[in-house]
Each structure stands twice: as C-alpha cells, then as structure tokens.
Amino acid sequence: MGRITRKESHAQTRERLVETAHRLFLRDGYNATSLDKVAAEAGFSKGAVYSNFATKHELGLAVLDVLHLERAMSLASAVVGAETAEDRIDAFEKWADENIGDVGWTALEVEFATSNRHVAGINQALAGRRRELTAAIADLIEQQAADLDLTLPLPADDAAVQLLALGIGLGVQRAFDPELPVTSLVDLLRSFLERAQPTTRSD
Amino acid sequence: MGRITRKESHAQTRERLVETAHRLFLRDGYNATSLDKVAAEAGFSKGAVYSNFATKHELGLAVLDVLHLERAMSLASAVVGAETAEDRIDAFEKWADENIGDVGWTALEVEFATSNRHVAGINQALAGRRRELTAAIADLIEQQAADLDLTLPLPADDAAVQLLALGIGLGVQRAFDPELPVTSLVDLLRSFLERAQPTTRSD
DNA sequence: GTCTATAAATCGATAGAC
DNA sequence: GTCTATCGATTTATAGAC
Known part of the structure; x- marks a missing residue:
C-alpha cells in the first residue's frame, strides 16, 4: 500500500515534465524549446516524454x-x-x-x-x-x-x-x-x- | 532611360517577394511558411530571397x-x-x-x-x-x-x-x-x- | 542578380533493447 | 515505463556557376 505504484510513478514523471516544460516555454518560448531540452532538463530522455504525451501539442496544452x-x-x-x-x-x-x-x-x-x-x-x-x-x-x-x-x-x-x-x-x-x-x-x-x-x- | 535598370529590376523582385510572402504568411502562418515556398510561389528561387533580404526576419518585418x-x-x-x-x-x-x-x-x-x-x-x-x-x-x-x-x-x-x-x-x-x-x-x-x-x- | 546544389543543423517522432 | 539510437523530413543559410 505504502509503496509507489507504477501509476503513481507515471504521474510523477508527467508532473515533472509539465513543470519543466512550463519553465522552459516561459523562458525561451514554445517553438524555440525542443522536447529534447525539456526531457534533459527534467532528468529524463525524450522517450519518457512520448510515453506521457502523444505529441508536443499535448504537452503545450497541459502547460496552458x-x-x-x-x-x-x-x-x-x-x-x-x-x-x-x-x-x-x-x-x-x-x-x-x-x-x-x-x-x-x-x-x-x-x-x-x-x-x-x-x-x-x-x-x-x-x-x-x-x-x-x-x-x-x-x-x-x-x-x-x-x-x-x-x-x-x-x-x-x-x-x-x-x-x-x-x-x-x-x-x-x-x-x-x-x-x-x-x-x-x-x-x-x-x-x-x-x-x-x-x-x-x-x- | 526607358529601359529597366538593374536597380528597378531588383526593386521589382523585392516587391514581388514581399507580396507573395504577405499572402502565404497570412494563409499558413509565419513559422509554417518556408522561404523555399515563398520563392517558388513568386517564381524565383531561394537565392533571389537572400539577395533581397539578409534573413527571414527581415522579410517578415517588410510584410508587417x-x-x-x-x-x-x-x-x-x-x-x-x-x-x-x-x-x-x-x-x-x-x-x-x-x-x-x-x-x-x-x-x-x-x-x-x-x-x-x-x-x-x-x-x-x-x-x-x-x-x-x-x-x-x-x-x-x-x-x-x-x-x-x-x-x-x-x-x-x-x-x-x-x-x-x-x-x-x-x-x-x-x-x-x-x-x-x-x-x-x-x-x-x-x-x-x-x-x-x-x-x-x-x- | 539569380539559380543550382549543398551544407549544416535541428527537430519531431519511432523502434527496439532493457 | 524509460532509454538509446536513429530515421526522415525540413529548415535556414551559404558557395559557386552563369
């Protein structure tokens, strides 16, 4: 019960990706920020991004x-x-x-x-x-x-x-x-x- | 006197490029429109664009x-x-x-x-x-x-x-x-x- | 001054290993 | 579910022929 389930871990990664994208999009703009930068800055790789968001637009809407x-x-x-x-x-x-x-x-x-x-x-x-x-x-x-x-x-x-x-x-x-x-x-x-x-x- | 000088020809191509960019930028957006499309649609090649504008931003400002x-x-x-x-x-x-x-x-x-x-x-x-x-x-x-x-x-x-x-x-x-x-x-x-x-x- | 060809770099998205 | 590696496509900008 107290352990971190897969779903919770998944939600944590997602939240962290959104937080990082939120910061980078504000700092450098949406078009100028690649998913590679977002993933690296959050401590993940690009695969983790596409495991949580189908496209870059979806990540953008989540940040909005x-x-x-x-x-x-x-x-x-x-x-x-x-x-x-x-x-x-x-x-x-x-x-x-x-x-x-x-x-x-x-x-x-x-x-x-x-x-x-x-x-x-x-x-x-x-x-x-x-x-x-x-x-x-x-x-x-x-x-x-x-x-x-x-x-x-x-x-x-x-x-x-x-x-x-x-x-x-x-x-x-x-x-x-x-x-x-x-x-x-x-x-x-x-x-x-x-x-x-x-x-x-x-x- | 009546002939088209080099400067006039240059100005004509520039004007035509701006007109085409004006139309394509409005239709498809600035980021989604490449300089290749603008040049082709205007009947020129990309070299003509860079002969008239140093960067894409300059063409954008001209359209503005x-x-x-x-x-x-x-x-x-x-x-x-x-x-x-x-x-x-x-x-x-x-x-x-x-x-x-x-x-x-x-x-x-x-x-x-x-x-x-x-x-x-x-x-x-x-x-x-x-x-x-x-x-x-x-x-x-x-x-x-x-x-x-x-x-x-x-x-x-x-x-x-x-x-x-x-x-x-x-x-x-x-x-x-x-x-x-x-x-x-x-x-x-x-x-x-x-x-x-x-x-x-x-x- | 314009064209052709290409450089040089980037990015979104995918496939397969683990 | 995440990582590594890579594809494939596109882009701006440049170099040299004409």
Whole structure:
C-alpha cells in the first residue's frame, strides 16, 4: 500500500515534465524549446516524454492548463480581503502590474495559439479554454458587483471579454516593449465602476 | 532611360517577394511558411530571397510594414465621408467587422512578435512599429474629436492604447474562435463618446 | 542578380533493447 | 515505463556557376 505504484510513478514523471516544460516555454518560448531540452532538463530522455504525451501539442496544452490555474488563483487571492470598491481596484492594479506582461505567460499562450492556429484539433481545444476563462472572469465580476450592490453598465460577459482582450493585447505588446504601462486595464475597470448604478435590494 | 535598370529590376523582385510572402504568411502562418515556398510561389528561387533580404526576419518585418499600411489606409478611408458621430461609429463598426480577425493579420503580427520575442534586434523593431501605430491612432482620434467639437474623457494616447490592445486581443482570440464577436470594440468607442464633453470654441 | 546544389543543423517522432 | 539510437523530413543559410 505504502509503496509507489507504477501509476503513481507515471504521474510523477508527467508532473515533472509539465513543470519543466512550463519553465522552459516561459523562458525561451514554445517553438524555440525542443522536447529534447525539456526531457534533459527534467532528468529524463525524450522517450519518457512520448510515453506521457502523444505529441508536443499535448504537452503545450497541459502547460496552458497550469498557466490558467495559476492566473485564476493569483487573481482570486489578490481580490479577497478588500472591502471598498477602491480597495479592490487597488488590489487589481497591483495584480495587473505584477502579472501582465512581466512574467510572459501572455506571450507564451499567444505564441502557442497563433503558431498552431492551422493545426487540426488545436483550435477547438483553445476555443474551449477561452470560453472557460471568460466565464470564470464573468463570474468574478458578477460576484464583485453583487458584493458591492452595483449594477454594471453592461453585461458581465461583455465586461469579461473586454477585460480579457485588453489584458491579452497589453501582455502581447509588453512582451517586446516593456515600457508600455498596464494602467489602461485599471482605467477600463474604473470606467465600469463610474458608469455603474447602485442596486436597491429587498432585504 | 526607358529601359529597366538593374536597380528597378531588383526593386521589382523585392516587391514581388514581399507580396507573395504577405499572402502565404497570412494563409499558413509565419513559422509554417518556408522561404523555399515563398520563392517558388513568386517564381524565383531561394537565392533571389537572400539577395533581397539578409534573413527571414527581415522579410517578415517588410510584410508587417505592408500590413500596417493596409490597415491605416482602410481605416482612414472607412471613416471619411461620415458626418455625425453616430455615422462614424457605424463606419468604424463596419470596418472592425470586416478587418478584425477575419483576415488574420492580427494573428500573423502576433505570431511573428511572440515567436521572435527573444531574438536579438527584433524587439526594438517591433517596439518602434508599435509606437508609430499607436501615435497614428491617437492622431486619428484627436482629429475626429476636434472635428466633432468633443473633449474626450481621457488623453488620445491612452484611448489609442486601449483601442489597439483591445483590437489585438480580439483578433488573437478570433483567430482560433471566430464566434467571438467584435462588438466590444465598438462598445469601448461608444463609451468614450458617452463620457465626452462638448468643446466650446472661440470662432 | 539569380539559380543550382549543398551544407549544416535541428527537430519531431519511432523502434527496439532493457 | 524509460532509454538509446536513429530515421526522415525540413529548415535556414551559404558557395559557386552563369
């Protein structure tokens, strides 16, 4: 029972490969990182990679899932603990300043998406992840609006699309021009709040 | 005098190579298109390519310049001829609907930028083009605002950054999920107008 | 200035040993 | 399940003929 089964060992190798690919893809890019480098850096050989992933694209998608989870957790933890709307915006500004462009995950996601946009099957996988991400952001927005008793000037879904697209656009441009500030992301959020109406509640 | 000089012939082949690369890059992507294909499709051999461009990146940058020029001209021609603010927004909506994502030049630009974000020298070239593009959009915004006697709720530079980043973000996502609408681009523009103040002029 | 031929290197993926 | 060895295909870039 206490011993490490074959399945557990397999899962450990897989996790370690994903971690290494995650680091190398962020550092050097997806196209510039070969599976040989990933395997060697993780302490395995290329055969171990193909034992866990059918193609390089599969490994790439697994890394994207990790990135999405990281983002969702860091954003959620950044917003909690703030009371007023201004405090939440400040928290969001701090998160955006530390996360958009600097780390480079936006560039990685976009490099993967655009480089493989004509590869069969990849489109659907990316489209599904995009919708999940947009829905999660919309949920967060609705939750925040309800918490602050505010009625937003536009549907939460539309607000989520705008915020995500603006974040992607900024992250992409900051990947090669870090001087571009991320303040416009906060400006957009603030414009939502300025045009929001207070909600009258029955309780 | 009337004959074709060597310099003119050289310029012709260069132009033809850029045109072909422009088409193939848009169709198949930058990384997936080899210089061999470009040369063959243009009716030349690979030697002609390297006689006109030192590296593949140089050809890529030349194509980006064509894309930028196309965008600027099509957007400018779409906005002229409209009188009221609403007409201009309608014209912009029509332009955005036809240009963002469908053609795929956003995906191409972003693929090139992210794939070569760690290549020495490319960053500066891309950063320069980004600033030129942002400045051109800001000029267009200022011109439109002055024409309509409006004072925008934010500096034209900031508005340009927001519009460009939102357009990039939408174009990237539409490259693999065409169901995503581009209406948020018009929504953002409309929100600028709604918060704009009429300008009192002295003449 | 363009073409042909080839160099030189890399990478994704596979086959068989262990 | 992982490793070693290798295939096969492709690529950028170069060298020399014309």
